[in-house]
Structure formats: structure tokens, C-alpha cells
Amino acid sequence: MFKREDTGPAVADIRSRLVALRLLPDDPRAQTPDDAVFDTAMEDAVRHFQQDRALTADGVVGPETFRHLEEARWRLGDRLLAHSVSHPMVGDDIARLQQRLLDMGFVPGRVDGIYGPDTAQAVREFQRNTGLRPDGTCGPATFTVLARLTRTVVGGHPHVMRESEELRRSGPSLAGKVLVLDPGHGGDDPGATCHGLREADVMWDLVNRLEGRLTALGVRTYLTRSQHTGGTEADRARFANATEADLAVSLHTDSHPNPRAHGVSAYYYGYDRHGRWSHTGRSFAGFARREIVARCGFGDNRSHGKTWTLLRTTRMPTVRLDLGYLSNPDDAARLASAEAQTLIVESIAVALQRLYLPPEDDAPTGVLNLPLRLTAPPTMDEATS
Ligand SMILES: [Zn+2]
Structure with a gap:
């Protein structure tokens, strides 16, 4: 520990560090081991340094202050x-x-x-x-x-600022938005199979309904697979990255040996614990999950940040929705019903609209209604006549 009136090589060393930080005037003689003195000017400089680094400003150089002096030189x-x-x-x-x-x-x-x-x-x-x-x-x-x-x-959070800015700039209208739709599994991979249903088929049906609904609203869509083909997550991510899509949505169901497991989960790219996530992905995951829970009667298993290949390697924000458990009788019945499928599709379309609405125009979950189809904006003639 070094304080006022101390002398010697350590004081000379501390002096030269304070000089390098421009907290003391350069005086070569005062920085030599023989002549260095911890004087009042040096004490003031140490206090200044401590204040600046949120240390106790006592003007004494103890181990903690010395460690900060060491860090400060780089x-x-x-x-x-x-x-x-x-x-x-x-x-x-x-x-x-x-x-x-x-x-x-x-x-x-x-x-x-x-x-x-x-x-x-x-x-x-x-x-x-x-x-x-x-x-x-x-x-x-x-x-x-x-x-x-x-x-x-x-x-602030630059990634949040940047993604919010991109959302704002692209405007509230769904017309012209581009979406990649990814029906899970397919080809040799049926996904979950329970209650006479195959996940790959159910997701294919749902994605087709969703594509029709979104097209009516003016959204352009790309499908990652055809009815009878599949592909790895990396294949699907590559496909998505070759489009100019604003967002990708992957649809799956879950399954579990315990038939009581049920409910909807949503996944976005992110690492909650490290504060690193896709802001847009997280927002859309929340909207979609809450709308589906409110409109279709599924249980709510919340949204989760994950670093799965599809979420991580797609350039656009990607959200995966696990629409209930095919192994749960109630969830399976919902997924098999045309009526519930229509509600799921409507929930996802509403979530998409909410994603692009400015916060002041957003509606609570479960109440927003979308037009049946895109209504063309009035032409100039109609608007002025
Ligand atoms: Zn799946």
C-alpha cells in the first residue's frame, strides 16, 4: 500500500503510470526511483483516477487501485x-x-x-x-x-435498435412482405406419428392453408419443401437464405411418451442467458404463441431462445412453432380438425400483422381481425375525386 510521503521505486512506477494517463505533468526526475515522492499533487492525481473508475477515492494506492492502474495502461x-x-x-x-x-x-x-x-x-x-x-x-x-x-x-442494445428500425421502415402493410414457410419433416422422415397422424402430413396441410391465407393478404411465400420431400435443417436454411424473405416460420408438433404433455411452444434464435437474441424473432414468437393459445385453446409452454441450426443459420429472423403434442389426445384432435387448422392459420396471420404494426396501433391478443383479402389502396383518381 502506497500513500502520501512514501518514496522509492514503486512510487516512481506509479508516478510514471499517472503521467502516461495525463493525470500528472511529465517530470522525468520525479519519476526516478531516487527522487520519486508521493506528494500532494500525486495524491490528487490518484484520487482523480479512483473517482473516474468508481473506486474509493482515498488517494492511497492499494492492490485494487494498482490493478486498475495496470489495466488502464493498455x-x-x-x-x-x-x-x-x-x-x-x-x-x-x-x-x-x-x-x-x-x-x-x-x-x-x-x-x-x-x-x-x-x-x-x-x-x-x-x-x-x-x-x-x-x-x-x-x-x-x-x-x-x-x-x-x-x-x-x-x-442501448444496437441489435434491438437495428431490428426495430428495419421493422418500422418496412411499414405496417402485409402486402409485399415475403415469408419462408417450412413444414417440418417430410420425405423419409414422418416426424412424430401418433393417433393415426403423421407430423409431416399435418404440417404440410397447415402450411398449405397458411400459404393460401397469406397470399390473400398480399404476402409472398416460399415453401422449403414439396409434399413428398424432406431435407435437413441446413438444407432448409440454405433455401431460405437464397430468398429475400423478411421472416421464416417453421411448423412442427411435439410428442412425448407421457400423453398428458400438451401445449404450444415457440422458439427463436437466442441465448437468453447471454442477452443475445433476435429481437424480431422473439417478438413474432411471442405474438404467434399467444394468439394460438388464445384462439385455439392450446396450453401455453412459452417462448424459448435456441441456437438450433435452422434458427441460427438463416439470415432472416426465423421462428419455429411446436403446435401442441401429437401424443396428447386433445392436441391431436385439434390438429386433425379443419376448423382448428383454420384458427391456427388465422392466429399466425394475425401475429404477422401485429409484428409490423407500430406499438401504438397494436391490439391485445385475440381481438385483431384481418380482412378476408388484401384490399387494394385507392388509386390517385379515386382518392382525389
Ligand atoms: Zn418436428
Whole structure:
């Protein structure tokens, strides 16, 4: 612990650190071990530094203040930054890197100056997006690109701001929106089979009804498979990525050995625990699930962030709906009924409309009615006559 009137090499070292931070004027003699004195000016500088870092401002350099002085000396680009599990790197250069990544819409976790796994992952995503080798290590090439790409978006959750802005810009009308519809399973893969129903067939029927309904509302749709073909999640994601779709919706049902398991779940891309998720995906998952529960009488198993291949590798927000349990007699009866299928389809269409409505125009769950079909906006002549 070092305080006023102390002398010696450690005081000289602390002095030069404070000089480097521009908290003390540069005086080479006062920074030599023989002449360094912890004077009142140095005490003031230490207090200033402590205040700035939310430490106890006592003007004394104890272990904690010294650790902060050590972290503060690193400037972004001074050293190679890499993730180490046993000895995570810490420093102000890392906090600066985290802030830059956050400002650009990446999610490095908290701006805490620690190069943890979230920061390494955000660096990899940044590298992938900028054509660098995604190794999660910050070297000269990454620093150069980082310096070039200084953006002006500051504060908040940039990914939320960006996705909300995209939603707002695309306007409330469903006409012209593009959707990828993904009926689960197919081909050799029937999915769940219970109560004489095959998941692949039921989802195919539902998607066809949904496609018809959305087309009537002016939405353009793409189907990831035909009636008798299937494909892996990666195939479906590749297909979706070849379209210019605004959103992808994958339909499945669940099944469980316990026939009492029932209810609807919705899944979006995300990692709740790390605060990293698709804002649009999460919103649509919530709307769709709540509308389906309210309108069709399914139980509610909530929405969940997942990193499954289809959710993670599609470029557009993707939501997977698990429409009840085919293994549950009540859920299976609903899925087999044309009437309930119509309600499920209407719920999804309403959810889509709610996703694009500005918050002030949104309606509570279960009450919004959509027109039977797209009504063409009045032409100029009609509007002025
Ligand atoms: Zn399935």
C-alpha cells in the first residue's frame, strides 16, 4: 500500500503510470526511483483516477487501485488480444474493444474489460462479417478494420435498435412482405406419428392453408419443401437464405411418451442467458404463441431462445412453432380438425400483422381481425375525386 510521503521505486512506477494517463505533468526526475515522492499533487492525481473508475477515492494506492492502474495502461492495438480460459486478459483496451463491438451491433457481453468467451465470440462474428479469418483473436488486421469501421450508433442494445428500425421502415402493410414457410419433416422422415397422424402430413396441410391465407393478404411465400420431400435443417436454411424473405416460420408438433404433455411452444434464435437474441424473432414468437393459445385453446409452454441450426443459420429472423403434442389426445384432435387448422392459420396471420404494426396501433391478443383479402389502396383518381 502506497500513500502520501512514501518514496522509492514503486512510487516512481506509479508516478510514471499517472503521467502516461495525463493525470500528472511529465517530470522525468520525479519519476526516478531516487527522487520519486508521493506528494500532494500525486495524491490528487490518484484520487482523480479512483473517482473516474468508481473506486474509493482515498488517494492511497492499494492492490485494487494498482490493478486498475495496470489495466488502464493498455490502449487498443497495443497488444494481441486473445481468449484464454485459465487467465482471461483484462484491460482498458478490451473495454474499448467491447464498446466498439457493441456500437456496431455485435454482442460482446458486458463492457467489463475482460476478454471472456462472449467477447471472443463477438470478435469472431465481427471477423466473419468483415471477411477476416474468424479466429476470435484481435491482431493487426482486425485492429485495422476496427479502426476503419467506427460507427455512430451509441448506447442501448444496437441489435434491438437495428431490428426495430428495419421493422418500422418496412411499414405496417402485409402486402409485399415475403415469408419462408417450412413444414417440418417430410420425405423419409414422418416426424412424430401418433393417433393415426403423421407430423409431416399435418404440417404440410397447415402450411398449405397458411400459404393460401397469406397470399390473400398480399404476402409472398416460399415453401422449403414439396409434399413428398424432406431435407435437413441446413438444407432448409440454405433455401431460405437464397430468398429475400423478411421472416421464416417453421411448423412442427411435439410428442412425448407421457400423453398428458400438451401445449404450444415457440422458439427463436437466442441465448437468453447471454442477452443475445433476435429481437424480431422473439417478438413474432411471442405474438404467434399467444394468439394460438388464445384462439385455439392450446396450453401455453412459452417462448424459448435456441441456437438450433435452422434458427441460427438463416439470415432472416426465423421462428419455429411446436403446435401442441401429437401424443396428447386433445392436441391431436385439434390438429386433425379443419376448423382448428383454420384458427391456427388465422392466429399466425394475425401475429404477422401485429409484428409490423407500430406499438401504438397494436391490439391485445385475440381481438385483431384481418380482412378476408388484401384490399387494394385507392388509386390517385379515386382518392382525389
Ligand atoms: Zn418436428
